[in-house]
Amino acid sequence: MTPRPSSAKDRNSTGGRFITLEGGEGAGKSTQARRLAHRLVKLGFECVTTREPGGSPKAEELREILLSGAVRPLGPAAEALLFAAARIDHLDATIRPALARGAFVICDRFADSTRAYQGALGNLDPRWIRALEEVSIGATRPDLTLILDLPVETGLARATARRGANAADRFEGEDIEFHRGLRRTFLDISAAEPERCAVIDAAAGERQTAAAIWSLVAGRFSLPRRAKPAGIASYIEPQRGRAAGVKA
Numbered sequence: 001m002t003p004r005p006s007s008a009k010d011r012n013s014t015g016g017r018f019i020t021l022e023g024g025e026g027a028g029k030s031t032q033a034r035r036l037a038h039r040l041v042k043l044g045f046e047c048v049t050t051r052e053p054g055g056s057p058k059a060e061e062l063r064e065i066l067l068s069g070a071v072r073p074l075g076p077a078a079e080a081l082l083f084a085a086a087r088i089d090h091l092d093a094t095i096r097p098a099l100a101r102g103a104f105v106i107c108d109r110f111a112d113s114t115r116a117y118q119g120a121l122g123n124l125d126p127r128w129i130r131a132l133e134e135v136s137i138g139a140t141r142p143d144l145t146l147i148l149d150l151p152v153e154t155g156l157a158r159a160t161a162r163r164g165a166n167a168a169d170r171f172e173g174e175d176i177e178f179h180r181g182l183r184r185t186f187l188d189i190s191a192a193e194p195e196r197c198a199v200i201d202a203a204a205g206e207r208q209t210a211a212a213i214w215s216l217v218a219g220r221f222s223l224p225r226r227a228k229p230a231g232i233a234s235y236i237e238p239q240r241g242r243a244a245g246v247k248a
């Protein structure tokens, strides 16, 4: 059986744990999602790394449309609805099945990005955003949200360097005040929900940021801090449970 985190709290009513990474452009979300997944897998946990918008075949099609900017002229409410449509499929096709198996799900952006980009920055009524979350997400809320925080200029410089000659997407192309507003909004979300959210200093180097994230995740879910040097196998009982149709 795949090892399971021992935290007693189980908001998803499944064996899995749902971790989301949020923050501005170039904060290092994708980089840190990969690093965290790698670490969990080394400890023998099943781990599904996914992203928004997207994360399932149908939602990836909607990602193309959303990031192309084609929906922008319809306004933030319409954009939020399309994000929600993608999220519904992502939850059904990818996230819930993985959580039901007892896996860790690490999601690069999730509902807080909608709260920030379309909600706060699009001047949508927070009650409307909450209602949309209720119908699109229901009870499948993140157990932990890591807010990667850094000065806007640093994040945009990283994103620009990564992009090279490619054009900025729909959101990268917004002006600096928009990105400052985003940063403030993510910090506000964290302050409003301190049990779910943790702010990570993402201006530090990649390894240092990864270490801060690991320390937090390991503490939150009572995980062993390191893989046993010669003992990873003791954490893994490969595939037996699942092959036999038993829930991991």
Ligand SMILES: Nc1ncnc2c1ncn2[C@@H]1O[C@H](COP(=O)(O)OP(=O)(O)OP(=O)(O)O)[C@@H](O)[C@H]1O
Pocket: 023, 024, 025, 026, 027, 028, 029, 030, 031, 032, 158, 159, 161, 162, 202, 203, 204, 205, 206, 207, 209
């Ligand atoms: N701590 C760090 N220090 C310096 N560079 C970093 C750090 N973390 C990531 N990078 C680099 O910055 C760039 C952006 O990182 P990454 O793609 O992980 O950010 P992101 O938050 O996923 O961005 P986006 O919102 O645009 O998807 C990448 O080229 C990555 O290698």
Ligand SMILES: [Mg+2]
Pocket: 029, 030, 031, 108
């Ligand atoms: Mg990314």
